[in-house]
Amino acid sequence: MKPLAFHISLADDLAEELVSESLVAGEFEFRHFPDGESYVRLVTPVRDRDVLLLCSLDGPDAKLLPLLFAARAARELGARRVGLVAPYLAYMRQDKAFHSGEAITSTYFAQLLSGAFDWLVTCDPHLHRHTSLGEIYSIDTAVISAAGPIARWIAERVRSPMLFGPDEESEQWVSQIAGQIGAPFSVFAKQRSGDRAVRISGNADLAGRTPVIIDDIVSSARTMAEAVKLLRTQGATAPICLGVHGLFAGDAMATLRDAGAGEIVTSNSVYHATNGFSVAPELLEAISSWLRREPTT
The missing domain is CATH 3.40.50.2020 (Rossmann fold)
Structure with missing residues (x-):
């Protein structure tokens, strides 16, 4: 069965290029309650399927909670594996404390995503003091180049x-x-x-x-x-x-x-x-390569 891809937040043309090749579009429902809290629903059944969440992380503060909720829901609903396709990966700037008391947000953000996903595909992350994403992410990562x-x-x-x-x-x-x-x-x-x-x-x-x-x-x-x-x-x-x-x-x-x-x-x-x-061909190659791998136990 083809993996399911849920379009959380991505350029429409990029999402269409990714889904039209080797993925199946899953139906995703998102809205806000009157008090501002997020409502998230994976309408398409995910049990025993590989699930990809498509979400470029520009404006990350508004996107992060719905993304984490969707990932958690996929796991609880029986998804085989849950991956994140984030062509732009936020929070790579603050990679050290320049002044006393500063939060090293690149590390904290990586820990949040690593706790929610099995793997991550991104494009040209802004690596400065880190030589690879593996230094701060504890999950498998694939980096494509534009x-x-x-x-x-x-x-x-x-x-x-x-x-x-x-x-x-x-x-x-x-x-x-x-x-x-x-x-x-x-x-x-x-x-x-x-x-x-x-x-x-x-x-x-x-x-x-x-x-x-x-x-x-x-x-x-x-x-x-x-x-x-x-x-x-x-x-x-x-x-x-x-x-x-x-x-x-x-x-x-x-x-x-x-x-x-x-x-x-x-x-x-x-x-x-x-x-x-478009960076779709490079993303698809990285996605396909990871999906061919067998799950680790």
Whole structure:
């Protein structure tokens, strides 16, 4: 019997791509009681079935309780295994206590999800001080990369690209993508003095090429906007801005536009009007690989 996939919160096109291949859509009911508490119901029977909950974890505080309730219900109703497909994985930022008394939320969030699920599939989590999700998650995890979809998008649409990473953390994506399409790349240096205060430095030798800025997360967009400004002051045309996870908090889009950005494109890991390439094939491969494994006792 095919595994059941419950669409908790995901870009509709991504959910359709995942379910249309090797999964069966399960019917899920969710609403709020008048007092704000959550009502969760798995309408489709799950007994002896592998169950996947599809939920990208942008805006995680509002999504977490319904997600945990759905996972617990699936277990109590006899599901064989319960997995989480979270293309965007939240709470990876706070991976140490920078000041006395701070909660290390990446660890706590990992413990919550590890206690509810048997396995997790995600896309390009923001690993900084952790070298792998296995350092904080106690369940099986699979990480897929959006480098392939980004490389294909650039190869099909951009003539003579020159790739830029806005900071040192972006080098892992930029160098991989550049290698796949045979394009030159450069990585800028970043100094951060606050959540929305950053300074970018570096030189851009474009030599007639089209500038393309690539980053994993576009949240406040300040880092990418500063990279756009730097390129524009050095004579570049409006840079194409590509992001894996487009969160676009607050005035992020306006900030990028005002900085002089050209086309802005993100993956469908998080639903947004800028979605232009899909991570579904990579997610499906990781999901299928895990589902082929026999349950551990």
